[in-house]
Amino acid sequence: MSAAAGAFAIATFHSTHMVLKAEKLLKQAGVGEVRLVPVPSQVSSDCGVTVRFAAADVARAAGLLRPLEDLQGIFVESGDGWTPYA
């Protein structure tokens, strides 16, 4: 579970439904290390889940996820926090 800083990225959505849609999409596209995790508290006070994946694949994942309407944001792990992915 614990990984080196910069190992992961996450994408957050309003609804659990879209998180699951994104999970499916990323897995089908072969993006690395896709799994659902609780939304990091630094990113949102939401009680839901978010989809986490390998930061190495963030550019490709962003291309897949940005067309989805309900995307809130994509963040890359940095130190002990999460930085918005531009």
Next chain:
Amino acid sequence: MQDPRALIYLDNGATSFPKPPTVAAAMSHFLLEVGGSPGRSGHRLSQEAARVVFECREALARLFGAADSRRIIFTLNATQALNTAIYGLLKPGDRVLTTAMEHNSTMRPLRDLEHRGVISLEVLPCDRAGRLDLGRLQAALATRSKLLAAVHASNVSGAILPLREVGAMTRAAGTLLLVDAAQSAGALPIDVEADGIDLLAFTGHKALFGPQGTGGLWARTGVEPEPLVRGGTGSNSELEMQPEFWPDRLESGTQNAVGIAGLLAGVSFIAETGLPAIQTREEALTRRLIDGLEGVAGITLHGPERAAARSPIVSATFAGLVPSEAGFLLEEGFGVLTRVGLHCSPAAHHTLGTYPQGTVRFAPGFFTSDAQIDATIAACRYLAAKKAGGR
């Protein structure tokens, strides 16, 4: 209790039985192995529960030709879905159209709004078989109307609404089309896009083979009913206002995930078997029943003629036997389970001319056998002959 397998269950119009064995297996698996609350907590069991709900939404969207599964919200049943559509959309002054074949799940909310002076309501006539008069619909649509609420397949006569034709008419008139698919979802082809549907209300426990306590509503993007219930959604928890996005907007409170697990198995069964195969089988059973009962002295069939399209429902009356007595004798003497009376649809029985006593309704299902239909025919003929000959 008697072994249900020894009975002839012809009450699939009320709820389908038996279900495919995978339905109970999926529910058992959910309760024993999954068990989490969908979309609430981040842990794996909650995630797995959310996945079940997600996959069921996707499977239903495929079945109904809906491009965006977020627009399907789960409800307890078709009644709750219809109430959400009707109370959530209609505003003071709206003119609403409906048909003389509606179930009370549509008629009562509409009559309530009419009675309270919120809407004006026009009930469009149907013929004696329960088929909507499309000429009268066209004429009614000439006056600006917010909504047409219409049942796809009658739970009393088996008459089928020509969806595509009606959808083209309402679309041209700028009227929203709300379809009550309680009997038809899973039994008849439905394509929300091609059929021009704006809102589709369905139940899970009839032709979709799910358990009771499941159902849903699909609404086209831009058709946004106000929620009847507001509360926790597991999303936007920092906000004290209900979220606007779907499906959360209309799904407050913990969902019936165990039921939805069963519904997913039911919908998967339909996808694997093929809806056309199910429809063909049920049509054959219905025709076999009609062939065996038509023309028998003392038995009157109500509904469309033999060759016409219909859902697997046959309504009958027996000369000299009220429906409740006929139903009782069919069960007591022959183990044939039917539903008698008004079927929660007084309007439909007025249309068919069978009000107030109603009919005996035979509703075979995909798992009904030819032998069971033949035994039912023999039982009905026996009852009719016995009544004709005196007791």
